[in-house]
Amino acid sequence: MDFFLAFSLLQENKTYLTQLINYLNNYSVKCVIKQKHIIVSSSKKTITLSFNEGNNDNNTTNNHLTIPLDYIINQPEKTGSILLSKLNLNKTIFARNCKVKKLDKTTSTDFYNQWHFFNSVKSAYNYGLFYNSELIGAAAFSKGRKMNRLQTGLQSFELIRFCCKSGITVSGGLSKLMNHFCEEKKAGDVMTYIDKQFSDGSSFIKAGFVKHSEKAPLHFIINKKTFQRTLIKENEPFDKNMFYETKNSGNIKLIYTPKNKLKPLIKQ
Numbered sequence: 001m002d003f004f005l006a007f008s009l010l011q012e013n014k015t016y017l018t019q020l021i022n023y024l025n026n027y028s029v030k031c032v033i034k035q036k037h038i039i040v041s042s043s044k045k046t047i048t049l050s051f052n053e054g055n056n057d058n059n060t061t062n063n064h065l066t067i068p069l070d071y072i073i074n075q076p077e078k079t080g081s082i083l084l085s086k087l088n089l090n091k092t093i094f095a096r097n098c099k100v101k102k103l104d105k106t107t108s109t110d111f112y113n114q115w116h117f118f119n120s121v122k123s124a125y126n127y128g129l130f131y132n133s134e135l136i137g138a139a140a141f142s143k144g145r146k147m148n149r150l151q152t153g154l155q156s157f158e159l160i161r162f163c164c165k166s167g168i169t170v171s172g173g174l175s176k177l178m179n180h181f182c183e184e185k186k187a188g189d190v191m192t193y194i195d196k197q198f199s200d201g202s203s204f205i206k207a208g209f210v211k212h213s214e215k216a217p218l219h220f221i222i223n224k225k226t227f228q229r230t231l232i233k234e235n236e237p238f239d240k241n242m243f244y245e246t247k248n249s250g251n252i253k254l255i256y257t258p259k260n261k262l263k264p265l266i267k268q
Contacts, residue, residue, distance in 0.1 A: 154188030
């Protein structure tokens with residue numbers, strides 16, 4: 001999306017920007033609009049927030065973040081949570097002090113809807129990280145399926161969701177959940193997809209995932225009044241008076257193989 005369109009639309013919807021600013025002010029974070037960006041500062045760090053999708057390599061740096069305008073408008077508090085994490089303001093809890101437990105459908109759905117940027121999703125298995133009996137992190141997995149890259153009798157699963165409560169980072173949390181799930185389900189491997197709009201996948205690689213491949217960017221149209229996002233095909237016609245077009249930066253596919261089942265991966 002064009003920078004000037006993004007900025008003009010945001011100016012027309014200052015109420016949403018105010019919600020984001022008020023949320024961050026609760027954590028002593030200051031926001032200043034400067035040209036085509038928002039400068040977000042805490043006592044520890046300063047980052048630049050911009051809105052231009054499809055050009056997100058700067059998300060791999062520590063001082064620049066790109067978040068789509070429609071996400072900022074529709075989810076100001078979840079946007080604020082991402083900014084708090086980038087500003088290093090999260091409280092760190094170590095996974096060794098947490099317990100892993102299965103989650104029922106209602107608990108997991110409520111948790112993802114409250115804390116995951118893309119809300120809940122249909123899944124087969126859900127596990128939570130509990131600290132002092134409080135649920136602070138969760139992961140959702142698919143059912144298993146056969147893959148040619150795996151030995152006979154082993155199945156591949158997909159990690160569909162992973163998130164923690166706002167303001168909390170669980171150091172080693174993803175690794176603990178993966179180890180627990182793979183041991184319980186005797187998984188051959190677990191794949192996942194990372195939205196490059198928000199991450200370069202480094203935290204997943206640190207947890208033991210290996211980069212497999214990348215997916216091309218997806219194209220969307222955004223309603224200029226409601227800011228609802230609709231997936232379209234590249235070069236598909238649309239009403240430019242009602243919508244504007246944008247695209248993300250694509251996805252990264254990663255695969256986690258339990259240590260006792262490590263072997264060379266075959267792309268599939």
